[in-house]
Amino acid sequence: MERDQAVTYKTNGQINIILNNQTKEKKEEKISASSYDLKIPKVESKHSILKEIENEMSSLVGMSEMKRMIKEIYAWIYINKKREEQGLKAGKQALHMMFKGNPGTGKTTVARLVGKLFFQMNVLSKGHLIEAERADLVGEYIGHTAQKTRDLIKKALGGILFIDEAYSLARGGEKDFGKEAIDTLVKHMEDKQHDFVLILAGYPKEMDNFLSLNPGLLSRFPLVINFPDYSVDDLMEISRRMVTEREYQLNDEAMLKLKEHLMTVKSTVHPTKFSNGRYVRNIIEKSIRSQAMRLLLTDKYNRDDLLTIKGQDLVFSEEKVNHDKI
Numbered sequence: 001m002e003r004d005q006a007v008t009y010k011t012n013g014q015i016n017i018i019l020n021n022q023t024k025e026k027k028e029e030k031i032s033a034s035s036y037d038l039k040i041p042k043v044e045s046k047h048s049i050l051k052e053i054e055n056e057m058s059s060l061v062g063m064s065e066m067k068r069m070i071k072e073i074y075a076w077i078y079i080n081k082k083r084e085e086q087g088l089k090a091g092k093q094a095l096h097m098m099f100k101g102n103p104g105t106g107k108t109t110v111a112r113l114v115g116k117l118f119f120q121m122n123v124l125s126k127g128h129l130i131e132a133e134r135a136d137l138v139g140e141y142i143g144h145t146a147q148k149t150r151d152l153i154k155k156a157l158g159g160i161l162f163i164d165e166a167y168s169l170a171r172g173g174e175k176d177f178g179k180e181a182i183d184t185l186v187k188h189m190e191d192k193q194h195d196f197v198l199i200l201a202g203y204p205k206e207m208d209n210f211l212s213l214n215p216g217l218l219s220r221f222p223l224v225i226n227f228p229d230y231s232v233d234d235l236m237e238i239s240r241r242m243v244t245e246r247e248y249q250l251n252d253e254a255m256l257k258l259k260e261h262l263m264t265v266k267s268t269v270h271p272t273k274f275s276n277g278r279y280v281r282n283i284i285e286k287s288i289r290s291q292a293m294r295l296l297l298t299d300k301y302n303r304d305d306l307l308t309i310k311g312q313d314l315v316f317s318e319e320k321v322n323h324d325k326i
Helices: 045-058 064-085 107-120 144-156 166-170 178-191 204-213 232-245 252-268 276-298 303-307
Strands: 005-010 014-019 097-101 129-132 160-163 197-202 223-227
Touching: 045 064, 045 107, 064 107, 064 223, 097 107, 097 204, 107 129, 107 160, 107 197, 107 223, 129 144, 144 160, 144 178, 166 178, 166 197, 166 204, 197 204, 232 252, 232 276, 252 276
Parallel strands: 097 197, 097 223, 129 160, 160 197
Antiparallel strands: 005 014, 014 129
């Protein structure tokens, strides 16, 4: 079985290329039922693509709007194929997208999922994902930006070009080279609209402002998906899944301490400064290291000790722990 491959190209910024598996991957265990009830005839094994995507989406906490949209896209592509079989008109709708959400809300993860879906449904020939930012598109002199942008689009053909913090392209106003990047993107969105999918992503407020400065852009993105911030309950569920996946468990004290901390952070930190899922992941990874140090110092290694993360193992950024020498 082939594994995902990551290739990194470095320019002024950094572009990560992630190639989706082109072989059938092992299905993940479905954690929870989808919030979008789509009845699938049992006799039609042809819907295995949707079932596989559903399984992957079930591992993502929340994101009800995204999950509904992905299933609608699947349904639209599938029915279009059926219309073609019956000799009916089947429109080729542009599938360029806009993702609005704060850090750590799953935008890049969903972009990879979209690439996989479009590849398996023969909408895209490769389904790979190219991540880029302003520095990867904007050059240093007249004409340089257009060439850099064209080169990126060429790499993205057959897949997805994902531009994070896209609003930064309009940062410098009319005389900034970012406008040249936008103009080049718009031209190729029209000329090659069925050869690649462009996804612009960024903070909700900044993306709305970006669109107001470029009113012609909104009509070119028929699919706009909002990625809301995670609630405290969502973040706790993400934490539980993370520790379970790593074969750990949080005891009651640790659960309570983590929940109280998240409630405080959510109420005091500005949404654009809070990294949502990434914030929780960093806490869990730090707690695992802290637990390892505690066990080393106490010389306790039975199964329950190795499994359990205690309240004292949860160390937040503002806290410091002094370990005695071993």
